[in-house]
Each structure stands twice: as structure tokens, then as C-alpha cells.
Amino acid sequence: MAASAPGLISVFSSPQELGASLAQLVVQRAACCLEGARARFALGLSGGSLVTMLARELPAAAAASPTGAAGLARWTLGFCDERLVPFDHAESTYGLYRTHLLSRLPIPESQVLTINPSLPVEEAAEDYARKLRVAFQGDSVPVFDLLILGVGPDGHTCSLFPDHPLLQEREKIVAPISDSPKPPPERVTLTLPVLNAARAVIFVATGEGKAAVLKRILEDAEKSPLPAALVRPCGGQLCWLLDEAAARLLTLPVEKHSAL
Secondary structure (H helix, E strand, O other), rough: OOOOOOOOEEEEHHHHHHHHHHHHHHHHHHHHHHHHHOOOOEEOOOOOOOHHHHHHHHHHHHHOOOOOHHHHHOEEEOOOOOEEEOOOOOOOOHHEEEEOHHHHOOOOOOHHHOOOOOOOOHHHHHHHHHHHHHOOOOOOOOOOOEEEEEOOOOOOOOOOOOHHHHHHOOOEEEEEEOOOOOOOOOEEEEHHHHHHHEEEEHHHHEEEEHHHHHHHHOOOOOOOOOOHOOOOOOOOEEEEEOOOOOOOOOOOOOOEEEOO
8 A cells, every 4th residue: 555645745737837836835935934033034945947947936926025125135045965066067056046046036145055166075065064054053953944855767856866875874964975876976965864854845846757756755655765755854844846747647635736
């Protein structure tokens, strides 16, 4: 018997509809954080197709939010993983966000936390961990208000790959990886303790190429857990935003959203 799926699963008619909903969820989460006792909204971003999706939808959604530009000045951005390449390299997640999104959002540069790609990978991981601890006021494990994660066809998320020793890491909040099965081989990644400490996690997956692995992650309890299946925030919210192509093999109940 299949296990019950972790979190809420929402299915959209197209990646465009999904992207618009994702942007609204981000600004709603930000508004809730900024209206509460805490004075900032800490957001962790992943790369890949999410860059284009967020660049297309988030600036307008943020501008129309109740907190507006003043609220954006209180956002803190981090990156869930990063390739050890210069920021002007086509594989740099921060570089892509800087070009396509951050140039359109008035977030102070000092509140955008990045790796130092000029360092060796081990030192880059230590340096990024130090930046996170400073930004999160020395917390042993940074607690993001929201992490936006992707999932690969092999079930990896961030730079945490199936059967890799980093899945067992419990002490480090940021880990180096020099043998990534997906190029480039040198990367820096948040570890599972950080992912599972988040107040909310949103997984985003689109396209038929993700359908088989999503069925395994969300429905098949008999196979060994893939990295994305190990993300279950302790006391936090978890949801999956999928398009119809990615969700086509799922048989468990989902929340369907149709185009307006």
C-alpha cells in the first residue's frame, strides 16, 4: 500500500499558472512574517527553471503586495545550493538571479547571501555557513521562513544526490561536494538539517520528465527514500506545486487548479 503523501499537493494546468501561484505564495508568506514580531523574511532560493519562473512573476506580485517596496528592504535571501563557478558563468545560480530577478527587486545587496566562488570548495562551504550564522544571529541551524526547492529526475534536491554520503550529514549546515554526478562537480549545498528546520518548504516540479520520480517520492513507500523525500520540515509546512505533466502518474488525492 502506498504511503500517504507528505504535504499538500497542488496541480496546475500549466507552468505559467503554477508560477503565478508560487509568486503569490511567496509574497503572502513574506507579508505574514513582516507583520509579526520578527523584522525580516528569510527566503532560500533554488536554481534551474525556478529562476525564469520567479523572474517572470515575482516582481509584479511583490510590488502589489501590502508591504510593497518597503517590505522588500526587509527580505534576506540565501541560496539552497550553488555551483562553484564565477557569478558571470552561465551555471551560477546567483548570477542568473542577479541578472533576471534581483535587478528588479529592491533588496539590499547586503541581505543577499552568496558563496565566495574564488575559494576552494571546502572553504567556500565554511564561508557560506559563517555568513548564514551571522545573518541568523548565531543560530546553530538557520531557520528560513521559506525554502523553494526543485527536484531532479533522479530525486535529488539542492545538491543532495541519491546514495551520497551527504544525506547522512547532521553536523554541518552547509556542505561542500566535489563529486556531483551532475556537472559542474564542485558545489556548495545546504544540508538536510537546515532544510528540515525551515518554517515552510515548497517543492516545484514541471514537465513529464519528473512524473516517474514524483510518483516514487510521493506514493511508493517500498523503495528507499530519495533525497527529496527526506525533506519533511519538523513542525513546518510542506507543499508540492506541480503542473499536469509532472503529476500525470499520481493516483493519490491532489488539489487541482484550473486556468482562469
